[in-house]
Amino acid sequence: MKLPVNEFELIARLTPGLPRNATVITGAGDDCAVLDLGLPERWVLFKTDAVVEGVHFDATARPEQIGHKALARPLSDIAAMAGEPSSALVTLALPVRFDVAFVEKVYAGLNTLAARHGVAVVGGETTANPERLLLSVAVLGFVARDRAVRRAGAQPGDALFVTGELGGSRAGRHLDFEPRLAEARWLAEHFPIHAMIDLSDGLAGDLRHLLAAGGVGAELRAESIPISRAARQLARAGHAGGSALHAALSDGEDFELLFCVAAQDAVRLRDAWHERFPSVRLTCIGRITAEPGLRLRDRRGLHYLTLHGYVHFAQS
Amino acid sequence: MKLPVNEFELIARLTPGLPRNATVITGAGDDCAVLDLGLPERWVLFKTDAVVEGVHFDATARPEQIGHKALARPLSDIAAMAGEPSSALVTLALPVRFDVAFVEKVYAGLNTLAARHGVAVVGGETTANPERLLLSVAVLGFVARDRAVRRAGAQPGDALFVTGELGGSRAGRHLDFEPRLAEARWLAEHFPIHAMIDLSDGLAGDLRHLLAAGGVGAELRAESIPISRAARQLARAGHAGGSALHAALSDGEDFELLFCVAAQDAVRLRDAWHERFPSVRLTCIGRITAEPGLRLRDRRGLHYLTLHGYVHFAQS
Numbered sequence: 282m283k284l285p286v287n288e289f290e291l292i293a294r295l296t297p298g299l300p301r302n303a304t305v306i307t308g309a310g311d312d313c314a315v316l317d318l319g320l321p322e323r324w325v326l327f328k329t330d331a332v333v334e335g336v337h338f339d340a341t342a343r344p345e346q347i348g349h350k351a352l353a354r355p356l357s358d359i360a361a362m363a364g365e366p367s368s369a370l371v372t373l374a375l376p377v378r379f380d381v382a383f384v385e386k387v388y389a390g391l392n393t394l395a396a397r398h399g400v401a402v403v404g405g406e407t408t409a410n411p412e413r414l415l416l417s418v419a420v421l422g423f424v425a426r427d428r429a430v431r432r433a434g435a436q437p438g439d440a441l442f443v444t445g446e447l448g449g450s451r452a453g454r455h456l457d458f459e460p461r462l463a464e465a466r467w468l469a470e471h472f473p474i475h476a477m478i479d480l481s482d483g484l485a486g487d488l489r490h491l492l493a494a495g496g497v498g499a500e501l502r503a504e505s506i507p508i509s510r511a512a513r514q515l516a517r518a519g520h521a522g523g524s525a526l527h528a529a530l531s532d533g534e535d536f537e538l539l540f541c542v543a544a545q546d547a548v549r550l551r552d553a554w555h556e557r558f559p560s561v562r563l564t565c566i567g568r569i570t571a572e573p574g575l576r577l578r579d580r581r582g583l584h585y586l587t588l589h590g591y592v593h594f595a596q597s
Numbered sequence: 598m599k600l601p602v603n604e605f606e607l608i609a610r611l612t613p614g615l616p617r618n619a620t621v622i623t624g625a626g627d628d629c630a631v632l633d634l635g636l637p638e639r640w641v642l643f644k645t646d647a648v649v650e651g652v653h654f655d656a657t658a659r660p661e662q663i664g665h666k667a668l669a670r671p672l673s674d675i676a677a678m679a680g681e682p683s684s685a686l687v688t689l690a691l692p693v694r695f696d697v698a699f700v701e702k703v704y705a706g707l708n709t710l711a712a713r714h715g716v717a718v719v720g721g722e723t724t725a726n727p728e729r730l731l732l733s734v735a736v737l738g739f740v741a742r743d744r745a746v747r748r749a750g751a752q753p754g755d756a757l758f759v760t761g762e763l764g765g766s767r768a769g770r771h772l773d774f775e776p777r778l779a780e781a782r783w784l785a786e787h788f789p790i791h792a793m794i795d796l797s798d799g800l801a802g803d804l805r806h807l808l809a810a811g812g813v814g815a816e817l818r819a820e821s822i823p824i825s826r827a828a829r830q831l832a833r834a835g836h837a838g839g840s841a842l843h844a845a846l847s848d849g850e851d852f853e854l855l856f857c858v859a860a861q862d863a864v865r866l867r868d869a870w871h872e873r874f875p876s877v878r879l880t881c882i883g884r885i886t887a888e889p890g891l892r893l894r895d896r897r898g899l900h901y902l903t904l905h906g907y908v909h910f911a912q913s
Contacts, residue, residue, distance in 0.1 A: 288723045290697075291697055291700060291723060292721075292723065294697065294701065295700070295701065295704050295721075298704065298705075298708055299704075299708060299717075299718040299719075300708055300711045300712040300716065300717055300718055301717045301718075301719075302683065302684070302715055302716070302717040304683055304684060304717060305684070305717045305719055307719075308717065308718075308719045308720060309718070309719060309720040309721060310720070311720075313720075314684065314686065314719035314720045316683075316684060316719065316737070318634065318636060318641065318683070318737075318739075319636055319639075320634060320635055320636060323635075325634065325737075327684065327686060327719060327720075327735070327737060328686070328720075329645075329686040329687075329688050329720075329721070329722060329733070329735045330688070330722055331688050331690060331722065331724050331733065333690060333724055333725060333726055335727070336724065336725045336726075336727075337724075367618065367620055367632075367634070368618070368620060368621070368630065368632060368643065370630065370643060370644070370645040370735060371645075372645050372646070372647045372733045374647060374649060374731060374733075381606075381607055381610065384607060384611070385610065385611065388611050388614065388615075389614075392614055392615060392616055395616045396616040399618055400616065400618070401615075401616055401617045401618040401620060401621045401624065402615040402616055402624075402625070403615075403617075403621055403623075403624045403625060403630035403632065403643060404624060404625035404626070404627075404629075404630045404643075404644075404645075405608075405611075405625060405645070406645060406646055406647065407604045407607060407608065408647050408649055408652065408653075409649060409652045410649055410652075410726065410729070410731060411651070411652075411728070411729075412727070412728040412729070413726070413727075413728070415690060415726060415731060417645070417647065417688045417690075417733040419643075419645045419686060419735030421632070421634075421641075421643060421737070423634075
């Protein structure tokens with residue numbers, strides 16, 4: 282699932298030159314673009330995302346799963362802003378000799394997910410991509426005006442929460458995860474969520490985006506990180522590229538929600554969540570700090586963390 | 598520029614199963630989706646389109662031209678509904694070893710076109726497509742409520758007009774055409790345009806879409822078809838796959854507007870057009886008929902036309 286080298290650097294170079302207009306509330310750099318199209322009570326969310334054969338899925342994926350994932354990814358970005366998806370367009374780039382029944386199954390998976398979340402599939406386009414299947418899905422959604430939850434907004438002292446369990450998504454979950462739309466809307470409706478992001482690049486990587494957007498740092502508690510069963514199994518079998526904790530910190534495509542709230546809201550939020558979503562784990566994994574950087578506290582002390590693991594001992 | 602075999606059949610099979618919701622005015626099957634998001638005076642247009650290396654451009658294309666074309670194509674679809682584009686998202690699928698300067702030039706071409714038409718580029722995404730560059734662009738736009746010009750609506754007796762000159766686009770125009778946004782909006786504001794489409798699959802092919810949507814036929818006058826200089830040159834050099842007229846009827850990627858109006862509006866429209874757009878050719882190429890099918894009248898008589906040329910002698 283690795284993207285081209287320098288992707289983030291490339292985006293940083295391209296973003297300042299992008300044209301804007303009066304509709305743009307939030308342009309490039311958040312989970313979705315936020316647009317004020319003149320609706321009295323709502324902003325519009327706009328997002329596009331692609332899945333590519335051999336990059337985001339392989340030959341073992343069923344076509345229904347490919348269609349599901351192609352739509353579920355941008356829906357997860359709509360969730361990350363506490364939005365409600367409304368419609369989608371599908372661009373299907375196909376090898377020249379394609380199997381119609383296969384494509385119908387791709388759409389069946391996509392349509393089932395769309396229908397479950399009230400999303401209209403309002404068109405699409407078919408083009409050629411000779412070597413491999415690529416699906417690009419564009420999604421429109423809504424969020425209450427002034428209520429989009431952004432990456433920026435984390436405050437020192439905030440409690441940091443994550444939904445679900447992390448790591449090992451490539452064992453299967455990346456193909457059939459359900460975007461956390463209902464959970465995110467419930468959170469934003471009931472609590473002042475300071476910042477939120479969905480986990481696509483791994484906890485450590487996406488947390489860094491949230492910290493950079495807010496100009497803050499964070500301290501995680503190692504024993505609180507919710508490690509998935511798949512990550513533990515891969516680690517035991519020697520397929521996780523390190524420990525299960527390392528997998529939970531760095532594996533991509535969890536598509537869980539990472540968010541922060543003021544510390545005084547944390548216990549009330551956790552209790553209300555368990556009442557409302559008893560089957561979805563919610564874990565407080567640490568706190569936001571004024572000091573920049575990402576640190577992990579374990580039994581041996583406090584360590585600075587990079588995308589690839591521990592860097593150096595920080596303090597005891 | 599050939600698309601996979603059975604593309605239209607595939608779309609016809611997929612379309613009935615697409616989920617809808619209450620926002621959908623027009624879903625799959627027109628130039629853009631038309632959505633009622635609750636704006637009092639406007640509908641929203643939603644469109645996505647992709648260009649693929651080796652399919653829509655080749656190694657001779659400058660990167661600025663690739664970016665220009667990637668955005669110009671969906672803007673042409675916005676034009677075909679007499680809409681106004683507002684914002685765009687760019688999905689860039691790149692070979693793993695990409696050249697940052699090349700990508701910056703792709704964006705420079707795209708941004709220049711966007712800025713010229715007031716379009717905000719509100720984000721994008723970068724992913725891997727190992728063998729070739731692919732750009733997918735999603736566009737949002739507006740059209741006055743109840744004023745979107747659709748493919749359906751042609752009436753027997755209507756005059757059929759086309760902008761510009763046709764054929765031979767692959768000699769260069771396909772990379773730097775300007776979408777006919779101002780022209781289309783002016784048309785819809787000043788005349789009751791019954792139906793409109795932009796020419797991407799060739800005059801004969803796209804006219805068939807317009808006729809099928811309206812349940813009508815058409816008769817074209819061979820001597821009125823505006824043949825481009827490039828089509829004439831390619832035909833003379835033996836590179837047009839037939840006559841220059843054949844090229845003007847069947848070459849793709851003209852990105853001109855094809856539309857029809859009541860016969861009594863035709864002369865007034867033509868005169869007003871030449872006053873407003875003196876440098877853009879506008880030609881009445883024939884008329885809509887109640888009888889289905891597409892016919893071409895030349896000096897030898899009336900012929901039924903297929904996508905690939907004349908089929909058989911119809912009547913004298």
